[in-house]
Amino acid sequence: MADTKKIGDLDVFPLALGGNVFGWTADRDRSFEILDAYAGAGGTFLDTADQYSAWVDGNRGGESETIIGDWTTARRNRDDLVIASKGGRHPDHQGLSAPTMRAAVDASLTRLRTDRIDLYYTHFDDPSVPVEEIMTTLDELVTAGKIRQIAVSNIELDRLEASLEFSEREGTARYVAIQPHYNLVSRDTYEGERRAIAERHGLAAVPYYGLASGFLTGKYRPGANVDSVRAGGAAKHLDTERGRKVLAALDIVAEEQDKAVATIALAWLAAQPTVAAPIASARTLEQLPPLVDVDDTVLTGDQLQRLTDASA
Numbered sequence: 001m002a003d004t005k006k007i008g009d010l011d012v013f014p015l016a017l018g019g020n021v022f023g024w025t026a027d028r029d030r031s032f033e034i035l036d037a038y039a040g041a042g043g044t045f046l047d048t049a050d051q052y053s054a055w056v057d058g059n060r061g062g063e064s065e066t067i068i069g070d071w072t073t074a075r076r077n078r079d080d081l082v083i084a085s086k087g088g089r090h091p092d093h094q095g096l097s098a099p100t101m102r103a104a105v106d107a108s109l110t111r112l113r114t115d116r117i118d119l120y121y122t123h124f125d126d127p128s129v130p131v132e133e134i135m136t137t138l139d140e141l142v143t144a145g146k147i148r149q150i151a152v153s154n155i156e157l158d159r160l161e162a163s164l165e166f167s168e169r170e171g172t173a174r175y176v177a178i179q180p181h182y183n184l185v186s187r188d189t190y191e192g193e194r195r196a197i198a199e200r201h202g203l204a205a206v207p208y209y210g211l212a213s214g215f216l217t218g219k220y221r222p223g224a225n226v227d228s229v230r231a232g233g234a235a236k237h238l239d240t241e242r243g244r245k246v247l248a249a250l251d252i253v254a255e256e257q258d259k260a261v262a263t264i265a266l267a268w269l270a271a272q273p274t275v276a277a278p279i280a281s282a283r284t285l286e287q288l289p290p291l292v293d294v295d296d297t298v299l300t301g302d303q304l305q306r307l308t309d310a311s312a
Contacts, residue, residue, distance in 0.1 A: 004044075005276040007204040008149040008176035010118055012045040012082050014270055015294050016206055018281030019048030023063025024056050025283040031067045032074075034282050039077065041292040047206070047279050049086035049123055050093065050108050061090045062111045069113035078114055084206070085112065086123035086153060086179075096126035098137040105146055120147040121179055125155040131163045139172035151177035151206075157193055164201050175203060177276070182207035184216055184246050184265055184311045185237050198274045210269050210278035211262055212237060217290070218250060218261030242311060249310035253303045260290035267297040268307045 004011040017038045022031040035046075048068055054061030065085060072078045085108050088096050093104035108117060120141070122134065141147045152160060152175050160178075167174035178198050182190035186209065198205055211217055215234035222238065237243030250261045257264060262280070269278045282288040299307075 005204070007082075007119060007151075007206070007276050010082050010149060010176075012277050013043045013295065014277045015043065015266065015291055016045040016047040016084065016277045016279040017043055017291075018208070018279045019046055019064040019068055020052050021064075021281045021283045022048070022052070022067040023059060024053035028067055028070070030283070032071050033285055034288060035068070035071050036075075037285055037288050038282075038292065039075070039080075041288070042295065043292055044080060045082045045084070045277055047084045049089065049121075050104055050111075051086070051089035051091075051123065054089075054091050061092070062107070065108055065111035069111050073113050082118045083112060083114065084119035084121065084151070085117050086121040088123045088126060096122055096129045096134050096137075098133055101134070101137045102141070105141055109146060116146060116148055118148045119151055119177060120149070121151040121153045121177075122155070123153050125152075125159055127156075127159065131159060131166055135163055135166050135170075135172050139167075142173040149173075149176045151175055151179065151203075153179040153208075157197065160194075160197055164197075175201075177204045177206055179206045179208055179279075181209050182269065182272075182275075183210050183212045183278075184250075184268060184307060185212050185240075185243055187311060195274060203274065204276035205272075205274040206276055207269060207278045210266055210280050215243065216246070216250070216262060216265035217287075218247065218254075221247075245310040246307070249306050253299065253306060256303065257297065257299070259293060259297055262290040263293045263297055264299070264303075264307070266291065266294040267299050268304060270294055271299060271304055 048064045051061050052064035053059050087104040093100050138150045150173050180190040213234040215237045220235050250264050254261045254264045266278050280291045
């Protein structure tokens with residue numbers, strides 16, 4: 001069993017289970033099965049958002065949080081978990097003004113059936129709101145005990161720097177984590193100045209799209225017909241030299257390790273500087289074991305370099 005990772009004062013399992021599929025491609029019963037299996041494998045770190053899954057016909061947003069809240073209540077395991085959620089995109093609570101954020105957090109707490117959110121991200125920045133207002137409001141929510149730690153996802157670099165500088169100058173709660181788009185076929189979305197800021201300020205990274213919408217599971221091959229709502233976004237990587245090189249390298253390392261391709265892709269990500277835990281989701285029970293197996297997978301220096309070179 002691998003060691004837990006630190007995000008602020010939170011101890012997290014090295015694979016965050018993505019809740020974006022709950023209430024979308026996984027119904028309530030299937031979601032409960034996946035959550036049970038994840039917890040049974042030692043998993044403790046759940047990632048969701050108030051927006052999930054407002055894009056589905058008939059949904060209003062908050063479906064994922066509601067399923068997670070119902071599950072933790074049924075299993076009586078809330079204190080065993082680190083629950084991360086994100087705000088700012090729910091149809092009823094758009095943006096990051098102080099009144100909107102307060103209402104969004106209260107709504108998330110109600111759906112999650114809990115008195116605190118362990119890690120709360122601003123899902124997307126709201127440039128119409130000064131960073132001073134955003135950080136002050138988050139600090140108030142931390143002081144009130146509704147949030148334990150704060151984090152940030154999609155934001156421009158100047159606004160990120162300004163937010164961190166404000167917290168340090170004013171002594172407010174500060175971001176402890178960043179959730180970037182980052183994987184073997186999308187490295188420049190994080191590597192470079194964004195990661196440098198994270199390193200300078202001690203932010204842990206919790207990357208989303210860790211498997212590139214399923215491409216890095218290895219199931220997308222020339223001529224393969226994959227039944228998935230994400231198939232179009234994933235299959236496009238087959239048309240790139242980088243995508244084909246990465247798949248070839250993953251195949252080699254997976255055979256050496258006797259592991260699934262998805263496990264190797266996540267293990268590479270987990271080994272990168274600043275990364276605490278990649279996010280990956282499972283819409284079936286069969287998809288889950290390769291994800292949690294990252295907890296028990298250590299790549300050699302040569303294997304890491306092979307994957308890094310292939311994805312350059």
